[in-house]
Amino acid sequence: MLLNLHIKNMALIDEIEIDFSDHLNILTGETGAGKSIIIGSIMLALGGKTPKDFVRKDAPFGLVELLFSVEDEETKNKLKELEVPEIEDGELILSRKVIGTRSVSKVNGETITLAKVREIAALLLDLHAQHEHQSLLIPSNHIRLLDRYGQEKLAQDKEEVAACYKEYALLRKELDANTLEEEEKKRQLDLLAFEFQEIEDASLQEGEDESLEEDYKKAANGRNIIESLSDAHRFAEEEAGQAVDRALREMMGVSEYDGELASLTDALATISDLLADFSRGTRDYLEEHTFSEEEFRQLEDRLNTVNHLKAKYGKSISDVLAYQKDLAERLERLEHQEAYVKQLQDKLKEIETRLQQASERLTQQRKQIASMLCDNITKALVDLNFLNVRFDMVFEPLEHYTENGVDHAYFIISTNVGEDMKPLWQVASGGELSRIMLAMKSCLADVDRIETLIFDEIDVGISGRTAQMVAEKIRGIAKNHQVICITHLPQIAAMADQHYLIEKQVVADKTVTNIYQLDRDKQIEELARLIGGVEITDTVLQSAKEMKELAGKAKVN
Incomplete structure (x- = not known):
């Protein structure tokens, strides 16, 4: 979970610090206030490219620091495999300092490569903005998510495949070691x-x-x-x-x-x-x-x-x-090698038959579970105004057996009538893709181990009922995950557990971006601005208050 964001000397930001809630965090502000700077800074800390002239003019350096809390044991183990310095009190700090054309990334104070930063980031945070850091776009993640989704039904078949594969691999190794040319x-x-x-x-x-x-x-x-x-x-x-x-x-x-x-x-x-x-x-x-x-x-x-x-x-x-x-x-x-090799070959043939049968059973089970999952995701997509959507999972056989079966599987989608289904990573529109990710996350929230989700552009081109459905799905995900969402839609902003306002101001002949945490009254004022625009009447304020109250009741239910 992302506990704190610290940005210094980036674009219009002198220095800001944000403490996030562990549920739904909403960021709003006028166009051009600096919302994109915050997203850009997070991307930078997570190993993204450094935009040209991103460091504030005349500043000696730019700095972004992300403080995470890591509690999931599987995530901790994967971080150990990546040789991340010891995590004290369950906290991890990712930072990136930009000086001129150079930059230095660190984790818990130790310098690391950008490649390592990206591997660490993929375990901690999913950022849905212009195809950045989206774990659901990585095909190898799809089979893992499917297996977690159907873990109870798949457990026995997966255990059998893993056991057969272990025996199969040992026999193959022994056979290779004993299959020699006559001269050798x-x-x-x-x-x-x-x-x-x-x-x-x-x-x-x-x-x-x-x-x-x-x-x-x-x-x-x-x-x-x-x-x-x-x-x-x-x-x-x-x-x-x-x-x-x-x-x-x-x-x-x-x-x-x-x-x-x-x-x-x-x-x-x-x-x-x-x-x-x-x-x-x-x-x-x-x-x-x-x-x-x-x-x-x-x-x-x-x-x-x-x-x-x-x-x-x-x-x-x-x-x-x-x-x-x-x-x-x-x-x-x-x-007596010939006899021994024959014995190994017979054993290998027997275990390969068992492995093939177990793998086929696992594949069939996965296809059944994939069908249910894709149906649920399709319904979620229809709720988000993808009225002609088709969503499915493709299964392709691997060339070799693995301890996880013989399946290479990935999600495909078509959002328009007459359009061929394509892999997720070929979906072009940033806003459309964010809503697809939202639909998938809403169905996979209980099994997705990534604690923090950031949504940007999720409200592009939507309004009315679709906006309300997006808000409800974000609220649902935020029950079990930390969500940070930048939005201009009042329906989404009303769901906030913590609401921040991003403002651009002129101070001492210098334009700066600041961020403020809003109390309830200020939240209602900001909702009114999102609803009514420039002119905020008593009627608009009352509508904002009612929207906030309804959102509060919906969160309880």
């Missing part, structure tokens, strides 16, 4: 066999890589360990050991003459014992451990083999062995 088949067989044998020849054991790493660390330093330990053993046993033994003998020879030397002799004896223990320990280690260059190379080669296989086929030995198992299965399939 041989190439794959050779490759898979080589990889399988490479792993097989290694005779890998679970956890082997961890023990190899530990052994390699020891072996890599084995030579240094043996050499250092041998030197230490020699020093302890020969040089240090002999020196300590000699010192001990000398001390023992004199300690009996002086009791104070006994403790020193004992300390030296302890050192001698420790050196003897150290010598025995190093001798035992050296006898048990030897360094072999050949064994080290064998260990290194084994570790390189294991790491090579892990680099090619998996992060761990478990992964490599799992990959080998998969290779065996793929080899089995390739070696």
Whole structure:
């Protein structure tokens, strides 16, 4: 829903801000007051072309900002798919700033392309003015609207088609992957066999890589360990050991003459014992451990083999062995490919038959619902003075199956006797097209997820009963949607939940456009102007008051 519109330095507008109601918003004003500037500014923010000299003369820039409230979950999800910056408090701001010949569009403060702006805008707002931003003119939207309109009756068939298509697509993918030319088949067989044998020849054991790493660390330093330990053993046993033994003998020879030397002799004896223990320990280690260059190379080669296989086929030995198992299965399939392909083809044929039947049932259901919908839209069009209208939906088969069936469907119309029916997007008249859109929206309002509708030119060339019917249909749509309508017809303006007057004024030798929200008394005065023109008599004012009261009662009913 469009909460707020802010325009600055656009054409005759210095700066205006409008807070919209969530139901029917009416904008009226004299011809040339600036209504087209407001529509043009909205179009600009939604990704439209920048009209020449649209920025106010002598202004450094022009700016349009649209503040939306987004509550529909499906719309939020689609905005996420478009990578729209996070929507805080359910609000989204679209803006466009025009500086000279350049312009910058942003969504929630982040710069985006005009193409992305248009995609976002299509989810939030439908603008019916000169073929701009009209979702109902996009053929791909027609089938979606039809499906929403008949969602209860179509649900089961759509689910069946989607389920069949999912299975069908998986089988097609598997079949494509297994349908190989003989040369390609041989190439794959050779490759898979080589990889399988490479792993097989290694005779890998679970956890082997961890023990190899530990052994390699020891072996890599084995030579240094043996050499250092041998030197230490020699020093302890020969040089240090002999020196300590000699010192001990000398001390023992004199300690009996002086009791104070006994403790020193004992300390030296302890050192001698420790050196003897150290010598025995190093001798035992050296006898048990030897360094072999050949064994080290064998260990290194084994570790390189294991790491090579892990680099090619998996992060761990478990992964490599799992990959080998998969290779065996793929080899089995390739070696018996013809039988496997035949099996897939049989399954595909079976599911394709089911998919075709389900798609045909869905198409028939859609045609029945389309007939009802087109009848309702035709009645709505007759109400809007399209007395000789014909409205229908064309179904054309798609070349391929999809999860949504095999239907390409779009609406066609003829508004005059003897005129061929044409697709909606070929309807030329802006005002006529707006009323066609109104008729369609009135029938699809409950299933159309676009919350905000803007109508311009909807009252071109109509009056009397047709004008009243247009007003009633707009009122009906506004019960469940936000509607913004620019009009010169009092019948439509009387239905307003919120009424704005657009005026052109001269301020300090400068022409500016302003907009005012009208209270009830001012609304009646504006209705009187729309009814009576220049001269507003008491009778005209009374007629305006009665029209407003009748519109209020009609809205309640």
